[in-house]
Amino acid sequence: MKEATFVIIGGGIAGVSCAEGISFLSPEESIILISSSPVIKKVTNLKHLTKLLSEFSVEERSPDSLSETCSLLTVINDSVTSIDYENKIVVTTKESIGYERLCICSGASPKLIDIANPYVIGIRDTDSVQEFQKRVCSSKRMVVVGNGGIATELVHEVEGMEIVWVIKDNHISATFIDPGAAEFFQSSLVKSDEDKTAPTKRMKFSLSNAKGSTTEAGGAALGPDWHSNVDLRGILQQKSTVTVEYKSEVKRIIDHVEGKNLLSEDWPVYVELTNGKIYGCDFIVSATGVVPNTSFLDGTGVQLSSDGGITVNWKMETSLPDVYGAGDVCTASWEPAPQWFQMRLWTQALQMGTYAAKAMVMSILGEELLQDFAFELFSHVTNFFGFKVILLGLFNGQGLNNEYEILLRVTKSSEYVKLILKDGRMQGAVLIGDTDLEEMCENLILNQLDLTPFGEELLNPDIDIDDYFD
Ligand SMILES: Cc1cc2nc3c(=O)[nH]c(=O)nc-3n(C[C@H](O)[C@H](O)[C@H](O)COP(=O)(O)OP(=O)(O)OC[C@H]3O[C@@H](n4cnc5c(N)ncnc54)[C@H](O)[C@@H]3O)c2cc1C
Numbered sequence: 356m357k358e359a360t361f362v363i364i365g366g367g368i369a370g371v372s373c374a375e376g377i378s379f380l381s382p383e384e385s386i387i388l389i390s391s392s393p394v395i396k397k398v399t400n401l402k403h404l405t406k407l408l409s410e411f412s413v414e415e416r417s418p419d420s421l422s423e424t425c426s427l428l429t430v431i432n433d434s435v436t437s438i439d440y441e442n443k444i445v446v447t448t449k450e451s452i453g454y455e456r457l458c459i460c461s462g463a464s465p466k467l468i469d470i471a472n473p474y475v476i477g478i479r480d481t482d483s484v485q486e487f488q489k490r491v492c493s494s495k496r497m498v499v500v501g502n503g504g505i506a507t508e509l510v511h512e513v514e515g516m517e518i519v520w521v522i523k524d525n526h527i528s529a530t531f532i533d534p535g536a537a538e539f540f541q542s543s544l545v546k547s548d549e550d551k552t553a554p555t556k557r558m559k560f561s562l563s564n565a566k567g568s569t570t571e572a573g574g575a576a577l578g579p580d581w582h583s584n585v586d587l588r589g590i591l592q593q594k595s596t597v598t599v600e601y602k603s604e605v606k607r608i609i610d611h612v613e614g615k616n617l618l619s620e621d622w623p624v625y626v627e628l629t630n631g632k633i634y635g636c637d638f639i640v641s642a643t644g645v646v647p648n649t650s651f652l653d654g655t656g657v658q659l660s661s662d663g664g665i666t667v668n669w670k671m672e673t674s675l676p677d678v679y680g681a682g683d684v685c686t687a688s689w690e691p692a693p694q695w696f697q698m699r700l701w702t703q704a705l706q707m708g709t710y711a712a713k714a715m716v717m718s719i720l721g722e723e724l725l726q727d728f729a730f731e732l733f734s735h736v737t738n739f740f741g742f743k744v745i746l747l748g749l750f751n752g753q754g755l756n757n758e759y760e761i762l763l764r765v766t767k768s769s770e771y772v773k774l775i776l777k778d779g780r781m782q783g784a785v786l787i788g789d790t791d792l793e794e795m796c797e798n799l800i801l802n803q804l805d806l807t808p809f810g811e812e813l814l815n816p817d818i819d820i821d822d823y824f825d
């Protein structure tokens with residue numbers, strides 16, 4: 356039987372950063388990484404924008420490429436089928452592997468609205484993007500269900516199609532942004548070019564009187580800009596049109612025969628929405644979140660959280676002895692720092708993988724572990740509708756029970772800045788466009804300075820606010 360001091364399940368960002376972390380801290384220990392996917396995901400071009408915000412590329416590499424940084428690492432391309440935690444053995448389809456410490460980084464899979472319907476697809480890995488591209492290039496209309504990261508990206512990227520976007524909420528991209536930011540992006544939905552103008556709004560208001568807006572296992576998940584090298588063009592010779600169906604869900608999916616009778620239009624498949632409308636389309640994208648890959652743990656009694664993730668404590672330990680978890684597969688179940696919470700994102704997969712490595716190495720050495728600084732503040736940088744989007748801390752007032760103030764500055768088609776303040780102290784920020792405010796906001800959230808004396812000047816575009824804090 357093969358054996359290693361450290362065994363890792365998963366070749367996504369969490370698993371690979373865990374292997375690299377162990378090799379860095381304990382280069383003389385053996386590591387086996389088992390992954391169902393033949394390629395591994397490696398973080399490259401890491402660029403720190405601030406202490407906690409970082410941008411990076413994610414590359415698909417052959418497992419051999421890891422030998423540069425991890426000399427005692429063996430990568431096995433196989434699927435884990437079960438774990439015998441009492442005897443410290445991982446069972447794959449071909450063999451059994453012994454461990455001293457195990458880290459589960461098996462990621463998540465798309466949670467589809469109808470897993471059995473061939474017209475419903477999800478997007479997660481390279482294979483699923485190829486399938487998506489195949490559908491797009493021969494289609495006129497798709498229905499996109501969901502209002503998170505994938506739906507937001509697709510609606511912007513796909514050309515030459517009619518897109519019907521079905522969302523439960525009353526504004527777009529609700530997983531990430533507030534109604535005000537959604538309004539800022541709204542012009543991008545009609546894909547027109549607007550002039551950049553001077554700031555149109557700069558105001559301070561409390562939430563209550565804010566106007567209108569209150570403010571199983573496939574490959575590893577895709578990397579940033581996954582769509583940039585994929586031709587996502589439908590068969591219509593025009594820009595895509597987007598029809599948003601707000602506050603609605605898919606009530607049922609209707610087959611070709613019944614749908615044609617109901618609608619007198621000929622489409623491969625139809626959806627009936629909870630608002631009573633029926634749309635025919637070529638296919639349906641279910642961008643409705645993820646479900647952690649844990650089926651190989653059935654029968655172990657491992658503690659799972661209500662979202663299906665493996666419960667982990669602040670040391671990334673699961674409820675099974677010497678078994679750790681990191682990335683999308685796990686649910687952070689410790690008392691978080693006031694401005695941190697979990698979202699299933701690259702940055703957190705990287706941070707958790709690296710930190711789990713440290714926790715496992717410290718536990719073997721019997722040394723004390725301290726909580727990582729990365730878990731002090733939620734931070735995320737991404738790109739929506741062609742704009743840089745930075746989210747810091749409680750960027751949507753999460754957990755503040757609507758008891759906060761918003762400072763807002765909007766320059767149409769250029770920037771959207773929203774700061775969340777409670778008792779004069781900054782709790783979170785949404786920075787869209789090239790605002791250059793990320794460092795200041797990060798510092799102000801971390802140091803909890805009383806900002807009452809600055810008032811609205813904090814967002815005065817004519818004042819270099821950094822001068823105040825030098
Ligand atoms: C289309 C798309 C776009 C995204 N865009 C962004 C973005 O812009 N920014 C961002 O921060 N996040 C983004 N994400 C989320 C991000 O990709 C994930 O949070 C992150 O990659 C999770 O990494 P992970 O290592 O935990 O899991 P995964 O990447 O899912 O890796 C899991 C690994 O485990 C392996 N595995 C699973 N089960 C087994 C088994 N039984 N045996 C052996 N191996 C197994 C898989 O093959 C895979 O190698 C996006 C996700 C998708 C799908």
Ligand SMILES: NC(=O)C1=CN([C@@H]2O[C@H](COP(=O)(O)OP(=O)(O)OC[C@H]3O[C@@H](n4cnc5c(N)ncnc54)[C@H](O)[C@@H]3O)[C@@H](O)[C@H]2O)C=CC1
Nearest residue numbers: 500501502503504505506530604642643644645699700737
């Ligand atoms: N730029 C970024 O940061 C991106 C991040 N991602 C990440 O990848 C993962 C997968 O992305 P998404 O699938 O977009 O998940 P998500 O968690 O971002 O969004 C899921 C959306 O689906 C909705 N939903 C759930 N069940 C539904 C149902 N039955 N009917 C209608 N709507 C339903 C939710 O309300 C939510 O709007 C997530 O972890 C996400 O954070 C994905 C793409 C881009």
